[in-house]
Amino acid sequence: MDVSTGAPLYYFVSDTHLGLDYKDNKDREKLFVSFLQSLPQNTKALYLLGDIFDFWVEYKDVVPRGFVRVLGELAVLCDRGVEVYFFKGNHDYWTTDYLETEIGLKVVQEPYFITDIEGKRFCLGHGDGLGSHDLGYKLTSMLFRSKVCIFLLKMLHPRCVFNFARGWSLSRRKRYEGKYYFRGKEDNLYKFANEFGKGKEIDFFIFGHLHSPAEIDIPSGGKMYILGGWIKGGYYLYFSGIGVAGGIFPKIER
Numbered sequence: 001m002d003v004s005t006g007a008p009l010y011y012f013v014s015d016t017h018l019g020l021d022y023k024d025n026k027d028r029e030k031l032f033v034s035f036l037q038s039l040p041q042n043t044k045a046l047y048l049l050g051d052i053f054d055f056w057v058e059y060k061d062v063v064p065r066g067f068v069r070v071l072g073e074l075a076v077l078c079d080r081g082v083e084v085y086f087f088k089g090n091h092d093y094w095t096t097d098y099l100e101t102e103i104g105l106k107v108v109q110e111p112y113f114i115t116d117i118e119g120k121r122f123c124l125g126h127g128d129g130l131g132s133h134d135l136g137y138k139l140t141s142m143l144f145r146s147k148v149c150i151f152l153l154k155m156l157h158p159r160c161v162f163n164f165a166r167g168w169s170l171s172r173r174k175r176y177e178g179k180y181y182f183r184g185k186e187d188n189l190y191k192f193a194n195e196f197g198k199g200k201e202i203d204f205f206i207f208g209h210l211h212s213p214a215e216i217d218i219p220s221g222g223k224m225y226i227l228g229g230w231i232k233g234g235y236y237l238y239f240s241g242i243g244v245a246g247g248i249f250p251k252i253e254r
Contacts, residue, residue: 009042010046
């Protein structure tokens with residue numbers, strides 16, 4: 001797919017896990033900055049589909065340290081008219097208004113949403129919990145998203161919360177490394193898309209969360225794409241009005 005024709009372009013990326021002290025943390029952040037800088041002038045929108053930050057706990061007057069260059073590049077994109085959507089993932093759910101008021105991002109509160117792009121219908125989301133029947137996961141997710149629990153969490157000093165979040169995330173990364181992958185027709189996301197898409201005429205489902213890139217046809221209609229994570233490479237997708245394509249950054253066609 002040629003991206004140099006001047007047609008509006010729409011980019012999709014997820015699971016950069018910026019701030020995760022694991023493997024190539026600094027190089028991963030530099031790579032993501034380069035990716036943002038490389039987006040062509042005809043880019044219309046960028047969809048950040050969750051877990052862009054490995055953790056993000058935001059207070060009224062305090063935000064996590066770091067990510068200055070990333071936030072700066074996102075602000076530049078917003079200033080030049082690119083619509084940048086930030087989907088809350090299971091690692092960076094606790095944002096309030098900083099990314100909207102200071103950077104210009106459009107924060108998506110819902111776990112997924114439907115949008116029409118250049119005549120095609122998309123279902124977009126991070127993907128965690130969709131179609132899941134795991135009671136333990138659902139209870140943990142409800143706890144993490146509970147307004148009461150978030151309020152109590154923010155009663156603690158930011159240093160305590162940030163240290164806990166970093167340690168928790170790193171321990172989970174080591175524990176579950178190699179266990180996150182798309183399981184094809186047995187995967188909860190596949191089952192969700194097949195059931196949810198009935199009668200909705202959705203052309204493309206795009207999710208993240210599983211860190212393993214995949215594409216598969218959905219029996220009820222359309223095709224589903226899973227974005228790869230950035231721990232092992234800079235995965236992205238883009239849409240030019242014809243179809244979805246992508247690869248591993250820095251192999252962006254210009």
